[in-house]
Amino acid sequence: MSGGAAQAVVAIVSVGDEIILGQIEDTNASWIARELQRIGAMPGERRAVADDRAALARTLRELSATHAAIVMTGGLGPTLDDLTRESLGDVVDPGAALVRDPAGVEHLRDWFERRGRAMPELNLRQADRPPSARLLDNPHGTAPGISARARGPGMGAGCDIFCLPGPPNEMRPMFEQAVVPALRTDGRVVLTAALHTIGLGESRIAEQLGDLMRRDRVPSVGTTASDGIVTIRVRAAGAEEWATCALDQTVAECRSRVGSIIFGENGEPLASVVGRLLVSRGMHLATAESCTGGLLGAFLTEIAGSSAWYQGGFVTYANARKVRDLGVPLAILQEHGAVSHETAIDMARGCLRASGADMAIATTGIAGPTGGSDDKPVGTVFVSVGLRGGQVFSRRFHFPGDRTTVRRRTAHLALACARFTLLGEPTRSLLWSEAEAVRIADA
């Protein structure tokens, strides 16, 4: 995987005690790894190093001997524990002092002036760089980036080192601006596609994909799963024309084998897909949530522009709210319990009635950790989808996992039920649903 002749292999270094101590996840490194592949470079070794000048310099020396480039994030702040500048100097200009870059000073003065704040003297450190290095513009924060080249015996053209700030909103644009043009390999690319599915488990999807998932296949096909959504990942590396064509063919083959449980591509959220279907049918949606307690609404309103197809709804966490806001008969709650087909159906009916929307989704279930019974263990969930003037479909699920997982899976599967209803397959068999799990009533 590492090595390889044609492709630049790029090491990734994350700087900071908070990563070393496990206080934050190192999401910068995985983002950079994915971006490198997109532009045809190959991620090599990945390291995290504490705020320690000697350890940082040793890391840069070791990696620059074995990699064509290094992308480093963090340690560019103004305080005395920010040591990326000094350690970079130790490697690219050993023995030389840092110089204070005039353009960097100007950037800092501007930054504070435009915000009407006095610049603390300490911030001037952020304009320092090794003599042979150059600063990289940062329109989104105080810290300029730094790029430099490490040269040494046996290193050929040397190793390009890019030091970027740690905050993702500053790091990412600087990566696109300064690192991508330097590392992009002409003609050679790594193209990826992600197909998102909901409605079958990962192993069932693997069965349907069959020999497409062979490890030696080119382009490669793999799967990952999260909260009920299984993503099929296709990856083609090579000359651009070939990779484009090969990727398209493999994606088409995956689509034909897996079918309509693929709801979107390349990161499109399920809520956005449901929104598009609603718009195309001129319909408005409302929600009635018990066990998800607002999470379904939060998923829907996370989509910018969702007001075009989502009105809002009811968080009916207490039974009193199900009665009062949705008109669920007390008798239904007493006879069948709040977690039942009957209650789910009456929640959807009541939501249609109270909202005037064209479609309603209702959720009720036992998210845990307590509240389960033999009959209805923790993870038992009913999702109901109703259409104005049409029918209401209630489906029983049993989700494994903790409270957070059960709630997220419920919200995702509720959206999946809505999607299949909008596609005209309201009773379609779905992940984790039990035998005889669908109940149908009039809206």
Added chain:
Amino acid sequence: MSGGAAQAVVAIVSVGDEIILGQIEDTNASWIARELQRIGAMPGERRAVADDRAALARTLRELSATHAAIVMTGGLGPTLDDLTRESLGDVVDPGAALVRDPAGVEHLRDWFERRGRAMPELNLRQADRPPSARLLDNPHGTAPGISARARGPGMGAGCDIFCLPGPPNEMRPMFEQAVVPALRTDGRVVLTAALHTIGLGESRIAEQLGDLMRRDRVPSVGTTASDGIVTIRVRAAGAEEWATCALDQTVAECRSRVGSIIFGENGEPLASVVGRLLVSRGMHLATAESCTGGLLGAFLTEIAGSSAWYQGGFVTYANARKVRDLGVPLAILQEHGAVSHETAIDMARGCLRASGADMAIATTGIAGPTGGSDDKPVGTVFVSVGLRGGQVFSRRFHFPGDRTTVRRRTAHLALACARFTLLGEPTRSLLWSEAEAVRIADA
């Protein structure tokens, strides 16, 4: 940070192409880093390495020269790209072939037999180990772990290497079983405390903490920020009795300097704190959400047992829902707009009326990316908290960041407003609030 005489410094290595390629986050490494601190060891360098025998062996050689121990995860599977066993052998028993461990073979046969499945021949590789190493039991999966000692010139007692399987449910118990007893330093511990605050920015909190944040202070004090919540982290390493006392003293000092904006400790969610306050006052809460669209309800119902103090509420994303479900007068919406003190106050009033709850929280704002104006740019949010038979307090905020950030900050600050109202400080000055930002009306 790395180095240090008394404490064992332990490197962490994660093996696998899926990490290098950025397909999964390396959560094992941060978990191990936190566990090491808990038992008095210090996390040192962290690396991720591809499924590449030479690169793995080089990594183990480099790290064993500078660390007392290495904890490595992944690469112990049965397939031919699982190379941890071979690369460990290259380092601890160079030149020697792996041996097949009889107890390992027995574990594998048992594992498959008990599941009524035939063992693929390939799985026997999982019983292989370097001659000087020993296997570690894995009750939760097929792959035994391996422990071995690397010795070399200048390495003193050598470096203990622990190879653990990648799946967290197998790795974590094995870490507790096999790594903890070997690395625990008698009497010496690292204790940490986290104090969560909301209501001031990170720099203002740093001002209040003052010299407590000096980098050379023992115990150390630092801050991290996320979605409006600033966490103060205290860390004391040393003999157990001293560390316990020193941590308590520093935590008390932080509390006295920062005061009532500290809402909880050690991971307690803000919603849970609000819940406890409601219970202690015998009050029930309801919500009326526009820009958060259910997220506030989702935060509240993420707390197990929240039905004792949270009834539910209304997602009134569309104006029509604000009128119909909350009784916000159309004239108010037309005159002042949906994003205004007036609408927020009438949403809270309507929520109290429609729900019968003792307290209501309402949110309305412009989450973006579109919809802003000069007067009310993207990020403008009004949060209103009303008390039955009392007053309604509306507060204007302006949150920086993208749609997701604005919504999460809104939900957090809404909970902070509710908390200060329950504490009898409803008009307390809060993060990002503008001059004259509070409006008060009757409920």
